Amino acid sequence: MITKKSYLFIAISFLIVLVSGYALAQVLDSASTQTPLNDGEESMISHAIDGIRIFLGYTGFANLTIAHLIMIVVGLFFIWLAIEYNYEPLLLIPIGTGILIGNIPFIAGNQIGIYESGSVLNYLYFGVVKGIYPPLIFLGIGAMTDFSSLISNPKLMLLGAAAQIGVFLTFIGAIALGFSLQESGAIGIIGGADGPTAIFLSSKLANGLNNTQNLIGPIAIAAYSYMALVPVIQPPIMRLLISKKERTIKMKPPRAVSKKEKIFFPIIGLLLTTFIAPSALPLLGMLFFGNILKESGRTERLADTARTKMIDIVTILLGVTVGASTQADVFLTIDSLKIFFLGAGSFVVATTGGLLFAKLMNLFLKGDNKINPLIGAAGVSAVPDSARVVQHEGLKYNSSNHLLMHAMAPNVSGVIGSAVAAGILLSFLG
Numbered sequence: 001m002i003t004k005k006s007y008l009f010i011a012i013s014f015l016i017v018l019v020s021g022y023a024l025a026q027v028l029d030s031a032s033t034q035t036p037l038n039d040g041e042e043s044m045i046s047h048a049i050d051g052i053r054i055f056l057g058y059t060g061f062a063n064l065t066i067a068h069l070i071m072i073v074v075g076l077f078f079i080w081l082a083i084e085y086n087y088e089p090l091l092l093i094p095i096g097t098g099i100l101i102g103n104i105p106f107i108a109g110n111q112i113g114i115y116e117s118g119s120v121l122n123y124l125y126f127g128v129v130k131g132i133y134p135p136l137i138f139l140g141i142g143a144m145t146d147f148s149s150l151i152s153n154p155k156l157m158l159l160g161a162a163a164q165i166g167v168f169l170t171f172i173g174a175i176a177l178g179f180s181l182q183e184s185g186a187i188g189i190i191g192g193a194d195g196p197t198a199i200f201l202s203s204k205l206a207n208g209l210n211n212t213q214n215l216i217g218p219i220a221i222a223a224y225s226y227m228a229l230v231p232v233i234q235p236p237i238m239r240l241l242i243s244k245k246e247r248t249i250k251m252k253p254p255r256a257v258s259k260k261e262k263i264f265f266p267i268i269g270l271l272l273t274t275f276i277a278p279s280a281l282p283l284l285g286m287l288f289f290g291n292i293l294k295e296s297g298r299t300e301r302l303a304d305t306a307r308t309k310m311i312d313i314v315t316i317l318l319g320v321t322v323g324a325s326t327q328a329d330v331f332l333t334i335d336s337l338k339i340f341f342l343g344a345g346s347f348v349v350a351t352t353g354g355l356l357f358a359k360l361m362n363l364f365l366k367g368d369n370k371i372n373p374l375i376g377a378a379g380v381s382a383v384p385d386s387a388r389v390v391q392h393e394g395l396k397y398n399s400s401n402h403l404l405m406h407a408m409a410p411n412v413s414g415v416i417g418s419a420v421a422a423g424i425l426l427s428f429l430g
Contacts, residue, residue: 063105067328075099088228098323125321131203133318134196135286140311142290143303149409152254160413162357163379166191166350167421177338182212185425190223191346192418193380198223201422217325218336222343230385241355242373247397249372266291280423354379378407381414
């Protein structure tokens with residue numbers, strides 16, 4: 001097992017190499033500008049220094065800046081979180097590696113990676129800019145999601161809806177901080193705790209066109225960062241708002257759901273949600289299509305491909321290209337800091353909204369119909385991490401209180417709710 005000392009040694013060694021290369025490049029550049037020898041003759045040493053200087057001029061050391069170093073440290077931090085604490089490794093490792101790739105300075109200083117016309121990453125990034133990858137991820141999510149808990153207890157869908165308050169309050173906060181309406185709409189969706197939805201909406205509303213900034217990178221990084229930190233962010237809020245007595249409430253087991261119900265649900269859900277928010281059709285259509293593949297019982301090969309190979313490939317491409325879009329010169333800005341600030345607030349507000357609404361619901365429920373308010377935290381659509389956090393917290397106060405299946409109902413409802421919210425914002429602002 002890699003120890004913390006090993007991590008520290010690797011980090012220090014890496015920084016020494018970077019600083020040494022940068023210092024050597026500067027020294028040789030200075031030496032090459034000194035007065036030439038008499039009678040126009042250059043010594044062999046001068047030729048050697050000039051050759052090394054030219055070589056180093058083609059390396060990243062010559063154009064290295066503090067901003068690049070900061071972003072490289074951020075990328076290494078993401079990878080460390082994924083490996084050391086198992087925080088969303090399938091997302092943070094591709095994104096962290098992408099950040100490293102995106103911050104290797106080229107000769108021109110700014111034109112690197114995805115911004116270099118004709119490069120491979122430029123073509124792969126097309127799927128982000130045009131919103132191709134998020135619907136494909138939703139297809140895979142639909143093919144791996146079991147809606148049984150939501151079907152068996154439909155009232156829990158309200159918790160997923162309540163958590164979307166984070167989206168609209170963040171939207172208002174972004175306007176207050178000086179972002180345009182379109183940019184604010186894209187930033188607001190971070191409150192839904194749904195990375196693919198955030199990327200989809202920012203590719204439509206904050207893509208650098210129509211007098212908007214290109215905020216796809218900062219929004220995506222903020223959304224996925226806070227999704228990965230759900231186990232850190234949510235528990236303190238849950239303990240603050242939910243009493244110890246409420247945390248021990250045991251919910252009755254969900255009823256068995258028939259095969260017909262499982263088949264009808266995605267069909268009805270597809271028609272209902274897309275009629276409410278037609279702009280969300282690329283996301284919701286693929287989500288419910290994937291679930292139809294799963295529940296039909298006739299297309300297992302397609303469902304298996306969607307929830308395994310395809311979603312894995314798209315996740316790799318999405319993570320690396322989004323990470324590579326965070327060049328230091330375009331990412332380290334005041335607006336990016338504002339987005340991260342708003343993202344943190346949106347997660348807190350969304351979690352709070354779900355918890356308080358669960359407490360409110362209990363005022364109208366009696367006996368064994370009461371719900372454990374902890375499951376309100378799963379209303380954010382960080383599937384399935386927020387549901388796992390609820391399960392973990394519930395077991396702390398009652399070792400026989402298994403809340404995972406109950407929490408999955410508002411959790412998948414949150415996925416649908418965030419997509420609907422994105423569709424509504426896109427309809428008004430697109």
